[in-house]
Amino acid sequence: MKKSFGAKPLAFPLPAYLVGTYDESSKPNIITSAWAGILASNPPCLGVSLRPARYSHAAIVKNQAFTVNFPSSKLLAAVDFAGIVSGKNVDKFKDAALTPIKSDLVNAPYVDECPVVAECRLYKTLELGSHTLFVGEILDIKADEEVILGAILDIEKIDPLVFNYGGHYHKVGGPVGKGFSIGKSLIK
């Protein structure tokens, strides 16, 4: 018998991504987003939701572009920091000792210390009450050579962070079964 826990924004797991933009003076900035995910395959779409009051919101509208950076667990303090302070007052790249790199394809910086990054042009926008959903078309994924495993990227080497609403961030644990394979055992 399940208990009602109320109308809350909960889901398991949630991600912890870093969204990169340039502000109006071309200063690179990042903001943490757990309200985010892949939303389509073709074009490959990555959505991130931000409150209109956040400094990065205006930067995405102005540049029509952003990056999404997938941090390793060793970047945890920087990831949490980027969600606490505002780029209006702080140079988050500098204070978190991160390196902004100008993207090849869009007017936005990526985080060099993240093993995998996505360069996105703004594709569609949807207002959802408290947040604006920015859907980016992924124009390119860039990855450190060490995490490239043939045709896929090595999630264990990427070592990404799981956001846990109201609690502790978690690491991704061990593998439990192959996709589009282990479920075949249930086909009658």
Place this chain on the structure above:
Amino acid sequence: MKKSFGAKPLAFPLPAYLVGTYDESSKPNIITSAWAGILASNPPCLGVSLRPARYSHAAIVKNQAFTVNFPSSKLLAAVDFAGIVSGKNVDKFKDAALTPIKSDLVNAPYVDECPVVAECRLYKTLELGSHTLFVGEILDIKADEEVILGAILDIEKIDPLVFNYGGHYHKVGGPVGKGFSIGKSLIK
């Protein structure tokens, strides 16, 4: 120096959720979605993207409702199975030995074996090329008593699945630091 990996729908981590609906004959059905996430806080919004050809797509349009179910890793085979076969031809609940429960608040079934579920009414829809994004307003989260930990839900007891595009599903690993706390060490 990062290497270009192409325009692919990749992000780390990604979730593995089960989306529950009733079809036109009121048969309960589920489909796996990794193209999904929380997209706003108020109203609490949970988005799931489905291809128009999928059987669950028409069911969401018709009922204007769905559930999102957060499976534990022990349900892995059922989760993978629900993404491989179609509810048009198969009773997925029956074949995966899962129990459909009629939601209290919307016309959709939830999966009793999932420790946490969300009852959603369709709030907004956005066409994104290959996929339709269905944004549900979470009307209630329901959870098994064992995973309720005061004001939050216990992610370790929920034991959710991480989807890994092209590879193996993973479990969520151990905690690495408290949210809105560990990042304060970087504030100057």
